[in-house]
Amino acid sequence: MEQSAFNQQLMGFLERSPTPYHAVAYMVKDLEQAGFRRLDESQPWRLESQQGYYVIRNDSALVAFRTGRHCPSEAGWRMMGAHTDSPCLRVKPQPEIREQGCLQLGVEVYGGALLNPWFDRDLSLAGRVTVETGEGGRRDALVDFRRPIAVIPSLAIHLDREANSNRSINAQTDLPPVAMLTAERPEQTLHDLLREQLHNEQPQLDVRQVLDFELSFYDAQPPSLVGLHEDFLSSARLDNLLSCWLGLRALLDSDDDQPVVTVFNDHEEVGSMTAEGAQGPFLASVLARWLSGEAYHRAMAASMMMSVDNAHAIHPSYADRHDARHGPVMNQGPVIKINNNQRYASNSRTGALFRQLSEQLGVPCQSFVVRSDMGCGSTIGPLTAGNLGVKTLDVGVPQWAMHSIRETAGTKDAQHLYQVLKRYFELPAIWQERP
Ligand SMILES: [Zn+2]
Numbered sequence: 005m006e007q008s009a010f011n012q013q014l015m016g017f018l019e020r021s022p023t024p025y026h027a028v029a030y031m032v033k034d035l036e037q038a039g040f041r042r043l044d045e046s047q048p049w050r051l052e053s054q055q056g057y058y059v060i061r062n063d064s065a066l067v068a069f070r071t072g073r074h075c076p077s078e079a080g081w082r083m084m085g086a087h088t089d090s091p092c093l094r095v096k097p098q099p100e101i102r103e104q105g106c107l108q109l110g111v112e113v114y115g116g117a118l119l120n121p122w123f124d125r126d127l128s129l130a131g132r133v134t135v136e137t138g139e140g141g142r143r144d145a146l147v148d149f150r151r152p153i154a155v156i157p158s159l160a161i162h163l164d165r166e167a168n169s170n171r172s173i174n175a176q177t178d179l180p181p182v183a184m185l186t187a188e189r190p191e192q193t194l195h196d197l198l199r200e201q202l203h204n205e206q207p208q209l210d211v212r213q214v215l216d217f218e219l220s221f222y223d224a225q226p227p228s229l230v231g232l233h234e235d236f237l238s239s240a241r242l243d244n245l246l247s248c249w250l251g252l253r254a255l256l257d258s259d260d261d262q263p264v265v266t267v268f269n270d271h272e273e274v275g276s277m278t279a280e281g282a283q284g285p286f287l288a289s290v291l292a293r294w295l296s297g298e299a300y301h302r303a304m305a306a307s308m309m310m311s312v313d314n315a316h317a318i319h320p321s322y323a324d325r326h327d328a329r330h331g332p333v334m335n336q337g338p339v340i341k342i343n344n345n346q347r348y349a350s351n352s353r354t355g356a357l358f359r360q361l362s363e364q365l366g367v368p369c370q371s372f373v374v375r376s377d378m379g380c381g382s383t384i385g386p387l388t389a390g391n392l393g394v395k396t397l398d399v400g401v402p403q404w405a406m407h408s409i410r411e412t413a414g415t416k417d418a419q420h421l422y423q424v425l426k427r428y429f430e431l432p433a434i435w436q437e438r439p
Contacts, residue, residue: 115273
């Protein structure tokens with residue numbers, strides 16, 4: 005596929021996935037189209053060979069896999085993992101703040117968000133709502149306003165002369181987005197707005213009342229190609245929906261010989277220790293229902309996990325924040341992430357495999373090591389490796405402005421990583437050596 009068509013598809017996914025719920029729903033649509041069958045965790049499973057399946061937890065995490073022609077206890081699982089969540093502002097349960105003729109909505113910061121870029125943006129709102137239906141039942145529904153419904157206005161520089169040198173942000177008092185003026189609608193609540201929105205999106209749904217919700221603000225500006233020669237792709241949530249998309253496409257596009265498992269966890273940005281997070285039992289429980297006893301342990305020993313999450317590209321104005329020899333450059337290939345204190349799970353064997361595949365495909369590849377005098381971030385890689393005992397690689401495309409409301413990546417790197425992932429999923433043997 006042409007690079008521009010590939011990036012257009014990626015941008016379509018990014019735009020239509022403002023929350024983990026929407027990302028999972030989008031991926032499920034593609035899986036269904038490709039003939040993957042849904043499994044219910046509360047029902048017995050009977051897996052057939054050369055068949056695709058998927059399992060959802062909390063609407064926000066997904067395991068999609070293909071059984072392949074070969075048994076995993078001989079062939080191993082070719083695994084890939086990424087996360088569906090991104091730092092953002094989440095709406096509080098009783099959010100209405102009425103001040104100075106304005107209705108603001110109280111928010112809680114989700115994850116390690118970079119807060120400055122949230123000001124003066126056209127914000128929309130999306131998430132999951134649980135409603136009581138006419139018959140007294142409970143139903144979940146996704147909502148996405150898809151239009152700018154709020155803004156967090158900056159304070160004018162005239163009212164804060166120190167703004168450029170000394171402004172800090174108080175998440176409690178400075179962040180509540182302004183959604184409307186109250187003069188004509190003094191009593192309007194978020195519940196009213198949600199009922200109206202649900203009616204617009206799903207008129208057939210008989211809503212008696214909104215019982216609860218999980219809603220996130222997001223930037224209404226769609227993704228775009230940026231730069232004189234369109235070297236860059238700018239969007240919200242590149243960390244880490246970009247990686248989710250690459251894993252899903254590689255799964256759908258690779259041939260169905262080998263057992264392949266993809267996991268898209270929620271809650272990476274808040275520590276992963278949840279039912280649908282990488283530190284929880286989701287992936288292990290799916291694999292244990294596929295194989296048990298000795299077959300399971302043999303399969304695990306023959307397997308590999310690629311934990312795919314974006315890396316920090318070197319920033320031309322802040323080059324000293326990188327080790328001079330390990331600063332990933334945009335559009336110069338996927339980045340193998342190495343940390344000997346195991347904040348990343350890569351080792352020389354999994355790294356070598358990735359380097360070899362890249363070379364065979366004629367795709368460039370880079371390495372990242374954090375400066376020795378700075379702390380290192382982490383990913384779902386070490387958590388999954390520690391949970392399952394699987395050989396793991398941490399890899400991802402380079403990007404700028406991680407955890408901003410708008411992030412920037414290169415236009416070439418995503419497709420390059422996709423090519424390597426696809427080849428990895430098709431590998432006849434992962435590990436040739438026998439101890
Ligand atoms: Zn991430």
